Amino acid sequence: MSEPLLCTTDLVKHFRPPRSARRRGQDVIHALCGVSIRIDRGRTLGVVGESGSGKTTLLRTLLGLEQATAGTVEFAGRDVTDMKGAAGRKFRADVSVVFQDPYTSLDPRMTVSDLLRQPAKIQKQNFPATRVFDLLDQVKLPRASAGKFPHEFSGGQRQRIAIARALALEPSLIVLDEPVSALDVSVQAEIVGLLRELQEQREVSYLFVAHDLAVVADLSHEVGVMYGGQMVEHGATSQVLFEPSHPYTKALLAAVPVPDPRIERAKPPFLRPLWPTEDDQPDPCPHGGLL
């Protein structure tokens, strides 16, 4: 049995709604309604869900950027829920994040070399000069990139820089927040290929969040589907793809385009459009009902 690296147990996050919504009688937003996930060492969990389903809140809460309303986060066997101080810093050094937009996630005033040194500087860790070249080699960028600025690179190259920066402290877990959504399809495939290669070379785990089930499935060993703040489906990628149980997962699968019209016509019924009905809504949130 594999070793769990990150586990959340019944994670709940409530937000206070804006005043206009409170005037209409909504007193709480249930962004996460008891979400439990597990990521093993060297494995990838993909999380998909529509806009507003709670994906970003899940990431922010497990990273400690939002305080959980209830539930726990365990990392490498330690409870890291709301961890502060030195222990919190150590946890954050062992987890890094790659964001969606490589145009805004890299400080335009910093050279690539400075960007790659930044995590070590924040963590007050040693960073040998040769490490910059080592990281550029790993993401297949020329060593001459070290002295350049982000604007001198394409979107895909910038995402390689962001991945190199995420690798700088040799984390156990990289959180990938829509890492290829802003890129062209061919570049998406290159970045997914690079992430797969890096995972094969080192025992890094990924938590890969995206809207696009096809992209997530390509890299993930397991997939979780979020809907209304709940994980409505969770299992091995092949099981979720070929034996989906929740109507929302079936709807997501139906939305994945198949280039050959003969295959499209031959899709089994569960792959044809079928949107969830009222009856398919998740069970009410145990902490006070859905939105």
Ligand SMILES: Nc1ncnc2c1ncn2[C@@H]1O[C@H](COP(=O)(O)OP(=O)(O)OP(=O)(O)O)[C@@H](O)[C@H]1O
């Ligand atoms: N800081 C906040 N204050 C109030 N409500 C919030 C806050 N952050 C998120 N929400 C609400 O929580 C719910 C989940 O939002 P979240 O951003 O996690 O969804 P998402 O699945 O990541 O969406 P997207 O794919 O569009 O980023 C939404 O109803 C959102 O409006």
